[in-house]
Amino acid sequence: MADFSSLGLSDWLIKQCKQLGIQKATPVQENCVPAILQGRDCMGCAKTGSGKTAAFVLPVLQKLSEDPYGIFCLVLTPTRELAYQIAEQFRVLGKPLGLKDCIIVGGMDMVTQALELSNQPHVVVATPGRLADHIRSSSTFSLAKIQFLIMDEADRLLEQGCTDFTKDLETILTAVPAKRQTLLFSATLTDTLQELKHIAMNKPFFWESKSETRTVEELDQRYILTPEKVKDAYLVHLIQTFTDQHDDWSIIIFTSTCKDCQILTMMLQKFHFPTISLHSMMKQKQRFANLAKFKASVYKILIATDVAARGLDIPTVQVVINHNTPGLPKIYIHRVGRTARAGRNGVSITLVTQYDIHLVHSIEEQIQTKLKEFPVEEKEVLKILTQVNVTRRECEIRLESTDFDEKKEINKRKQLILEGKDPDLEAKRKAELEKIRSQKKKFKQKIQENIDKQKQKQLKKKLLKRKRTKKTAQDSA
Numbered sequence: 001m002a003d004f005s006s007l008g009l010s011d012w013l014i015k016q017c018k019q020l021g022i023q024k025a026t027p028v029q030e031n032c033v034p035a036i037l038q039g040r041d042c043m044g045c046a047k048t049g050s051g052k053t054a055a056f057v058l059p060v061l062q063k064l065s066e067d068p069y070g071i072f073c074l075v076l077t078p079t080r081e082l083a084y085q086i087a088e089q090f091r092v093l094g095k096p097l098g099l100k101d102c103i104i105v106g107g108m109d110m111v112t113q114a115l116e117l118s119n120q121p122h123v124v125v126a127t128p129g130r131l132a133d134h135i136r137s138s139s140t141f142s143l144a145k146i147q148f149l150i151m152d153e154a155d156r157l158l159e160q161g162c163t164d165f166t167k168d169l170e171t172i173l174t175a176v177p178a179k180r181q182t183l184l185f186s187a188t189l190t191d192t193l194q195e196l197k198h199i200a201m202n203k204p205f206f207w208e209s210k211s212e213t214r215t216v217e218e219l220d221q222r223y224i225l226t227p228e229k230v231k232d233a234y235l236v237h238l239i240q241t242f243t244d245q246h247d248d249w250s251i252i253i254f255t256s257t258c259k260d261c262q263i264l265t266m267m268l269q270k271f272h273f274p275t276i277s278l279h280s281m282m283k284q285k286q287r288f289a290n291l292a293k294f295k296a297s298v299y300k301i302l303i304a305t306d307v308a309a310r311g312l313d314i315p316t317v318q319v320v321i322n323h324n325t326p327g328l329p330k331i332y333i334h335r336v337g338r339t340a341r342a343g344r345n346g347v348s349i350t351l352v353t354q355y356d357i358h359l360v361h362s363i364e365e366q367i368q369t370k371l372k373e374f375p376v377e378e379k380e381v382l383k384i385l386t387q388v389n390v391t392r393r394e395c396e397i398r399l400e401s402t403d404f405d406e407k408k409e410i411n412k413r414k415q416l417i418l419e420g421k422d423p424d425l426e427a428k429r430k431a432e433l434e435k436i437r438s439q440k441k442k443f444k445q446k447i448q449e450n451i452d453k454q455k456q457k458q459l460k461k462k463l464l465k466r467k468r469t470k471k472t473a474q475d476s477a
């Protein structure tokens with residue numbers, strides 16, 4: 001690993017790094033920092049926990065110290081929690097500069113944010129949706145002079161997944177100057193390389209960590225093959241075992257839906273495990289509060305949806321459990337990357353049902369590593385199976401009696417409004433489509449019934465004919 005001084009960074013920044021325990025540059029820093037300092041666009045693809053954040057924060061701070069003004073740098077990131085984490089790195093490393101930063105994310109007060117933006121902060125860290133809202137509705141700030149546009153988790157920002165940032169990114173890209181430095185980082189850049197090259201137009205410097213595997217060596221990757229109904233019993237057993245065997249432990253459990261996240265949290269709390277949750281149906285303040293409590297080890301178990309899969313840097317996390325097998329290898333890579341960070345060891349355990357085996361195969365193919373089976377005393381799991389399943393059912397019933405599903409419906413309506421659609425019209429359109437679908441289904445059923453009737457009639461006729469011929473044959477005999 002190289003010294004920071006050989007990368008062209010100033011003494012005051014190197015001193016700041018040392019204070020944070022950062023002595024030598026990691027490969028992504030060693031390669032990307034000089035290119036950024038030279039004024040080049042940059043695309044950096046390196047494994048999870050390898051220090052990509054500092055690889056862009058350090059050169060930006062150096063350039064800012066040479067010519068300080070606001071707004072100098074805009075960082076886009078897919079989740080609100082990640083925005084706070086990145087802003088914190090800027091704040092800590094940029095302290096000697098008296099750095100002014102501003103965080104623009106959804107779920108927080110828009111007026112306060114507008115005021116902060118008009119105060120010309122040096123660095124704005126934002127999620128695309130809320131920043132685009134500010135651009136559309138306010139003229140009290142300008143991004144027209146920014147020097148740096150950074151997209152952290154750049155591939156996620158360009159993906160058209162459940163949260164589609166495309167429109168918001170278009171709005172943002174029209175507000176920033178064409179003459180700028182664009183920096184794109186992620187552990188999984190390669191899938192969206194072409195689209196990304198379009199954004200970083202000036203022959204970007206591209207750096208990818210050369211390695212056969214896409215996950216870190218320090219990560220012990222395991223799986224447990226289990227029927228769906230026994231999954232929760234395995235989960236409780238695993239946590240109990242970790243609690244018994246380790247004093248200092250901290251676990252993140254990933255689930256596929258907010259509802260599952262909520263139910264599992266309630267269930268583990270019933271078993272007296274110090275559990276807290278993080279998902280997109282929670283109020284933003286609650287999300288931040290829960291994450292802070294988990295980071296401070298007040299709660300040792302965080303149950304989360306993929307909102308926590310990318311970027312979160314919590315050094316105490318030793319274990320990641322995938323309660324569901326991720327459908328995409330990319331999601332797997334980011335989820336398990338929440339442990340074994342910055343050279344530490346970690347374990348990931350994926351609960352796999354017989355229907356998910358093909359998903360494990362494609363994950364193994366992508367990461368170029370075979371997952372190993374995690375040894376478990378099945379007898380012990382079966383002992384607690386009934387109790388666990390009864391507790392889960394109780395939690396499901398309790399959740400059904402709350403307005404959880406109703407809230408989900410309200411959130412869906414809010415999302416439609418934000419997308420510029422009329423929720424009532426959408427509901428009507430959906431109902432009409434449903435009506436057409438059901439009419440088609442009925443029509444098909446009717447045709448099938450008629451065909452069946454015809455067939456039966458023909459069969460009856462045949463049988464009757466056969467009977468008659470048989471009878472005539474008998475009579476004539």
Ligand SMILES: Nc1ncnc2c1ncn2[C@@H]1O[C@H](COP(=O)(O)OP(=O)(O)OP(=O)(O)O)[C@@H](O)[C@H]1O
Pocket residue numbers: 021022023024025026029046047048049050051052053054186187310311312313315337341342
């Ligand atoms: N040169 C360094 N030496 C030691 N630790 C470092 C160095 N650079 C960064 N770190 C630490 O490593 C940890 C992981 O860094 P960071 O969060 O930037 O990883 P990342 O590559 O962005 O991971 P992800 O892909 O999961 O977002 C942080 O706690 C950070 O402080």
